[in-house]
Amino acid sequence: MSTHIIKRIAAVALSCAGLGLLPAMGHAQEIDSTISRIKSTHTFTIGYRESSVPLSYVGPDGKPTGYSTEFCLKIAAAVKDYLKLPELAIKYVPVDIQTRQALVANGTVDISCEGAVNTWTRQKQVSFSPISWVSAEQLLVLKSSGIKDIKDLNGKTVIVATAGTSEPTLNRLIQQDHLNVKIMHVNTHSAALLALESHRGAAYLSDNGAFYGMIKAAKHPEDLAVVGPELSYQPEAFIIAKNNPTFSWIVGHTMSDMFKSGEADKLVAKWFGPLGVGISPKLRAAWDTYSFPE
Template identity: 55%
Template structure:
């Protein structure tokens, strides 16, 4: 009886050891497993956010964020020792991008979403790729110079964006009477301003670059008022993919340290006479960890 008892205890210990060993074994990320099985990654991109992420004249995804993500994918191929990684492009917008990343439809969203604590509940974020803030886009002859001039006027904001809470806070603080108009695209906001359906567009100022350039009369538009908020943009990745996130973080850190990130920035933002801001430079230096 005693012998059988010790045998049972021994069997239980062995089973427990194997169970613990199995649980301690490194788990392969869903994205890494997908890359190994299919040699394919799904990249989400924006269609109209030039120069960050857009469809070029050949109807191919292009831009600052797309170039950065292509380098991340090249580094993933090297790190995982794969013969190739094919990119499957999926268009995303401000309304669906987070859901498509959270449910695994998109492996990496390269549209420059602002990293917020609320969004980080559902998705993970890369290091900061770009830093912007919220400002006003108006017609020059509107007489609008700041938020204080918007009392009794209509202000467009992106649907489901992070700018409306900031506007609502300003409205409450300054006791302004402002009608908020939701728009699904930046192009729609431009149409609303030019047609006088809206008096201003309150949004991430990085979106204004292409809007002004693409307007029928660019000189009629102006970006006014102080910058509100701190909008650190980054690339979204589905949660629970630590190995792939390490590759993303490492790749971007190498871009920051080597000067490649600055070259990509100058390629896309140089034509707009923009230079790397102190905030962006500081963010890059923060993520430039030593090997």
């Protein structure tokens, strides 16, 4: 082969690599690794939160439970049927905001079933199921704090979750409204509740979907209030690993069937109904959008 032809082949290869048409060396990821792992181990691993009521938490019997958990048990049953497995064990692994993406990405967890907000930044590392719940960022405060709106945060300590989506929102509000605010970081909703009740923080900025369970768990629920405008659209979903088309199809198809059959509505009534919460127009729209025909 002539030197000229070799140079032409090398040039084409470099062009293809630059366009992303060739796999990156050292970064290849096995396709459908989640399905392969489940087939070989006959185990389905669910990531759960320990205190995110009513989405995902440890129940009185010491076992993971909640709205999101029930969705994922239905998905597990669909995986078992799809793979025609005689048995499928369910394994639970605790996750939090800091660990859940990495645990899914490295294969420790097959699906993280709690209340993760689907963002473009997170999609660089992981993929997501269809939307399971829709919340919005608001403020949870003690009524005695006098906080009723964003401007009332000036001079106060505001609590946010470490590595969550609310700190960028708070930073935007600080600049936009010229607020003098001290930021307190917590790792769990229960830690945020404790900070509020002990007056170490004046307001908790987070997804309002978490507030229902926090208020219920409070020593004096009547002292707490959700205040201020809804600051964002927070589409919550279940985290799954990238490059898993078969598993993603099973997850999406299962949830779509639940949206169409009314089974998802029953889960909302079971877990959110006692808290006085129903299906919002945004959640219904998200479900309708994903209710594809067969």
